[in-house]
Amino acid sequence: MSRVELDDWLLEIIVCPNCRAGLRVDDAASELVCTGCGLAYPVRDNIPVLLVDEARRPDAPGGPDAPGGTG
Secondary structure (H helix, E strand, C coil): CCCCCCCHHHHHHCCCCCCCCCEEEEHHHCEEEECCCCCEEEEECCEECCCHHHCECCCCCCCCCCCCCCC
């Protein structure tokens, strides 16, 4: 995985589309993680994909509810 490179001003203004809480960078997973509900949004080519349908649920890191899962 590569390091997430987003401008500081962008991180200050974007929020979780699910609960409107702030987001923090998780470089190890190339994700933005919501500080409120915990949804993890992928960052692809340094572009945050802020779609709830694309987010990984905190209670199912690789389970059937995760994108690409079997459920």
